[in-house]
Amino acid sequence: MASNSTFTSPALAFELVAKCSTTRARASILTLPHGTVNLPIFMPVATQASLKGLTPQQLEDTGCKLCLNNTYHLGLKPGQEVLDAVGGAHKLQGWSRNLLTDSGGFQMVSLLKLANITEEGVRFLSPHDGSPMLLTPEHSMSLQNSIGSDIMMQLDDVLVTTSPDKARMREAMERSVRWLDRCIAAHKNPDRQNLFCIIQGGLDLEMRRECCREMLARETPGIAIGGLSGGEAKDDFCKVVACCTELLPDLKPRYVMGIGYPEDLVVSTALGADMFDCVWPTRTARFGNAITKHGVLNMKKEVYAADFGPIEDGCGCPCCRPVDEEGSIGITRAFVHHNAAKETVAAHMLTLHNVWYQLNLMREAREAIIADRYPVFVREFFGNLYADPSNYPSWAVDALKGVGVDLLET
Amino acid sequence: MTVDTREFGSAAMSFEILRAALGDGAAARLGRLAFAGRRPIDTPNFIGITSRGAIPHITPDNVARHLNVGGAYMALEDFIERPQQYSTRTPPIYEIPPTAKHQTRLHSFTAMPPSVTTVLGARRLPAVASPMGNTKSSVSVFTSTGFQALTTAEYLAAAQSLQPDIAVPPADLTHSPITPNSKRALRMAERTDEWLEEWFSELQDSPTPVTTFAPVLPIPYPIQWEYLSRLAEDYLPTAQLAGLALYDPDLLPDLASFVPALLPLPRLSLSPPSTPHHILNQIALGIDLLTIPFINTVSDAGLALAFTFPPPTTPPNNPLPLALDLTAPRFATSLAPLTPHCPCGACTTHHAAYIHHLLAAREMLGWTLLQAHNHGVMAAFFAGVRATLAQQDGAAAFARARGEFARAYEAGFPLGMGERPCF
Ligand SMILES: [Zn+2]
Ligand SMILES: [Zn+2]
Numbered sequence: 047m048a049s050n051s052t053f054t055s056p057a058l059a060f061e062l063v064a065k066c067s068t069t070r071a072r073a074s075i076l077t078l079p080h081g082t083v084n085l086p087i088f089m090p091v092a093t094q095a096s097l098k099g100l101t102p103q104q105l106e107d108t109g110c111k112l113c114l115n116n117t118y119h120l121g122l123k124p125g126q127e128v129l130d131a132v133g134g135a136h137k138l139q140g141w142s143r144n145l146l147t148d149s150g151g152f153q154m155v156s157l158l159k160l161a162n163i164t165e166e167g168v169r170f171l172s173p174h175d176g177s178p179m180l181l182t183p184e185h186s187m188s189l190q191n192s193i194g195s196d197i198m199m200q201l202d203d204v205l206v207t208t209s210p211d212k213a214r215m216r217e218a219m220e221r222s223v224r225w226l227d228r229c230i231a232a233h234k235n236p237d238r239q240n241l242f243c244i245i246q247g248g249l250d251l252e253m254r255r256e257c258c259r260e261m262l263a264r265e266t267p268g269i270a271i272g273g274l275s276g277g278e279a280k281d282d283f284c285k286v287v288a289c290c291t292e293l294l295p296d297l298k299p300r301y302v303m304g305i306g307y308p309e310d311l312v313v314s315t316a317l318g319a320d321m322f323d324c325v326w327p328t329r330t331a332r333f334g335n336a337i338t339k340h341g342v343l344n345m346k347k348e349v350y351a352a353d354f355g356p357i358e359d360g361c362g363c364p365c366c367r368p369v370d371e372e373g374s375i376g377i378t379r380a381f382v383h384h385n386a387a388k389e390t391v392a393a394h395m396l397t398l399h400n401v402w403y404q405l406n407l408m409r410e411a412r413e414a415i416i417a418d419r420y421p422v423f424v425r426e427f428f429g430n431l432y433a434d435p436s437n438y439p440s441w442a443v444d445a446l447k448g449v450g451v452d453l454l455e456t
Numbered sequence: 457m458t459v460d461t462r463e464f465g466s467a468a469m470s471f472e473i474l475r476a477a478l479g480d481g482a483a484a485r486l487g488r489l490a491f492a493g494r495r496p497i498d499t500p501n502f503i504g505i506t507s508r509g510a511i512p513h514i515t516p517d518n519v520a521r522h523l524n525v526g527g528a529y530m531a532l533e534d535f536i537e538r539p540q541q542y543s544t545r546t547p548p549i550y551e552i553p554p555t556a557k558h559q560t561r562l563h564s565f566t567a568m569p570p571s572v573t574t575v576l577g578a579r580r581l582p583a584v585a586s587p588m589g590n591t592k593s594s595v596s597v598f599t600s601t602g603f604q605a606l607t608t609a610e611y612l613a614a615a616q617s618l619q620p621d622i623a624v625p626p627a628d629l630t631h632s633p634i635t636p637n638s639k640r641a642l643r644m645a646e647r648t649d650e651w652l653e654e655w656f657s658e659l660q661d662s663p664t665p666v667t668t669f670a671p672v673l674p675i676p677y678p679i680q681w682e683y684l685s686r687l688a689e690d691y692l693p694t695a696q697l698a699g700l701a702l703y704d705p706d707l708l709p710d711l712a713s714f715v716p717a718l719l720p721l722p723r724l725s726l727s728p729p730s731t732p733h734h735i736l737n738q739i740a741l742g743i744d745l746l747t748i749p750f751i752n753t754v755s756d757a758g759l760a761l762a763f764t765f766p767p768p769t770t771p772p773n774n775p776l777p778l779a780l781d782l783t784a785p786r787f788a789t790s791l792a793p794l795t796p797h798c799p800c801g802a803c804t805t806h807h808a809a810y811i812h813h814l815l816a817a818r819e820m821l822g823w824t825l826l827q828a829h830n831h832g833v834m835a836a837f838f839a840g841v842r843a844t845l846a847q848q849d850g851a852a853a854f855a856r857a858r859g860e861f862a863r864a865y866e867a868g869f870p871l872g873m874g875e876r877p878c879f
Pocket of ligand 2: 793794798799800801802803804829832
């Protein structure tokens with residue numbers, strides 16, 4: 047069902063709120079079984095049903111309305127039997143907001159060297175006892191149904207985009223379409239869980255277009271662009287995203303899987319994508335890295351030992367917000383430095399800051415889109431990140447030029 | 457036992473004895489210790505132990521939100537390392553400016569919530585024994601970059617600069633399980649005596665007061681009697697002495713007999729109890745405030761404390777475990793709180809199955825939630841102790857409940873199978 051600005055399906059409503067008059071950026075409201083979510087959005091990754099030491103309450107306080115769990119990991123621990131007994135992953139982790147899960151296939155292929163893909167599914171050796179196992183589209187659906195995620199992803203045949211084997215790429219794309227049909231047939235809870243398709247086709251834009259058409263015909267409530275975190279050139283990445291968003295309907299959420307550097311988020315949003323996820327912001331916190339609008343700072347460096355300012359000036363996260371404000375913890379760079387790699391709390395504080403940074407970046411992007419000043423926002427963003435415009439990454443300059451924003455214009 | 461109220465204190469600190477022991481001076485008592493600007497601490501009670509200024513695995517916002525602790529012990533050795541390339545740098549904690557919210561350097565550097573009372577000591581609890589030993593003007597401390605000498609003068613300057621609510625002056629301790637011979641013990645007493653004299657004479661002309669809890673050494677009373685009588689005769693009348701920090705609570709009966717003037721002072725124990733049975737023993741001896749390192753260690757081992765005081769009314773057939781190993785398979789699908797009716801922040805939002813999963817997955821949050829629970833169980837335990845002592849026949853009721861506790865629970869902790877979190 048679709049009106050002028052709203053699309054509804056049994057477990058999802060998508061309302062387009064605003065479109066940038068220059069770029070393809072969009073602001074929208076996605077209503078899922080566990081509450082509404084403002085798009086564009088960054089989704090933190092709580093791989094094993096926990097976000098690097100943050101309590102669900104701390105995560106909720108960052109404003110996070112939708113986070114990821116990984117099906118592959120939850121399938122191993124705690125396992126499907128426990129998930130069924132406990133009543134799903136929301137209950138397991140005490141998270142009352144939305145969850146998105148991947149199919150488990152990508153992690154198998156990337157974590158297990160011996161994974162092998164056939165028409166039936168992904169064959170691999172159990173990391174527990176080495177026994178042969180098989181992840182089929184049906185099994186992935188069953189696991190994700192047990193998890194109870196608000197958004198489930200289809201099992202797809204993932205190939206690194208840089209693979210030179212065109213025939214294999216086509217096979218993967220076509221197989222992903224067939225697997226979507228099997229996923230749709232196996233999905234037990236379409237009334238309360240959304241299944242998203244995943245566009246494949248590597249860097250071949252024609253194949254991507256073909257895949258878009260096939261996937262769209264299956265009418266899933268949301269659409270993901272997959273296979274893109276595999277080390278392709280950023281130019282190619284942007285071309286694929288732009289090529290797909292051009293073909294996608296206005297009134298469905300668009301999810302670009304596995305990307306999360308701030309520049310990627312800002313550019314992909316300009317290209318018309320709505321949802322992003324990445325482990326980088328939380329993983330990098332463990333190494334003492336703070337994401338700021340001026341770039342990534344490593345708090346382990348001696349220069350921060352006696353730096354009594356907040357992790358980032360002007361940041362509104364509980365660690366950084368001015369110490370006289372409600373809810374401020376009053377964390378200094380010096381204290382993070384003092385405990386980085388020594389006490390887990392330093393990682394927790396940086397995680398809190400980094401997640402906040404990413405969510406806030408998307409909040410600000412959204413406000414700019416609604417005010418129809420996204421091009422200005424993009425210029426300010428790059429201006430903060432690079433002191434000298436000649437250092438702007440050319441892939442970003444080119445991609446943005448393609449949607450009407452000239453970063454180098456003075 | 458009588459119901460009486462005695463006050464002891466200064467502008468910065470007050471200690472009210474709500475129910476004192478009568479007759480034999482060393483016995484459990486009820487009190488309230490309050491520092492200006494901090495949440496008052498009802499005693500007997502315990503304070504949290506920090507590592508590098510943080511309660512392990514608990515961010516300061518969660519200390520305020522989930523951890524019912526009134527105080528935090530901080531070790532100066534956690535802040536004064538000298539990284540090789542920057543060996544001459546001033547420890548940053550000496551330079552951080554206080555803020556409107558965190559009005560002391562110690563609070564400001566560690567972002568410890570302002571409601572929490574801070575206690576500063578030179579060494580961690582428990583401390584690593586140093587192969588170098590102390591000298592006549594320094595204690596050997598163990599920092600993240602190795603052993604180094606901390607002069608008594610630097611330590612006093614640190615206390616003045618950091619402004620903890622309670623400072624424990626340096627004591628000449630061996631931090632070894634081996635009892636020092638009497639010659640060494642005598643030197644410990646003499647040195648500590650000299651250091652304290654120096655401490656107070658320096659402070660006399662200082663504009664920054666330091667609330668001082670004098671160390672009582674873990675050596676027999678007859679060896680340190682001169683030192684202890686000086687506390688009563690020289691520093692008590694002048695109000696320089698605000699409390700006692702006991703490295704061996706078993707000395708309390710002797711103190712009560714021989715230096716009763718010290719009895720109104722608040723008593724902080726720096727002697728690590730190994731189980732709740734030992735905690736009750738310290739309370740029975742008259743300790744007001746305890747430091748309990750095992751809370752942090754049982755959390756790291758994946759154990760959830762599981763005892764209450766008073767113990768369950770119907771005595772069990774077999775002694776109950778003091779803690780539950782959350783890695784045990786029986787918790788895999790348990791939607792129950794870690795212990796029945798536990799009001800802690802972990803148990804009110806989560807269940808045993810989640811903690812079990814987090815431990816199996818070695819996710820850091822498992823240790824965070826166990827810390828919240830274990831500190832919560834300990835806070836409830838002390839509240840139970842105080843409620844018992846507050847009864848009409850408090851002393852008898854406490855003695856009775858302590859006996860029941862000894863019968864109801866096992867003597868020691870089970871071995872936890874949890875592995876340290878990966879991070
Ligand atoms: Zn921040
Ligand atoms: Zn609890």
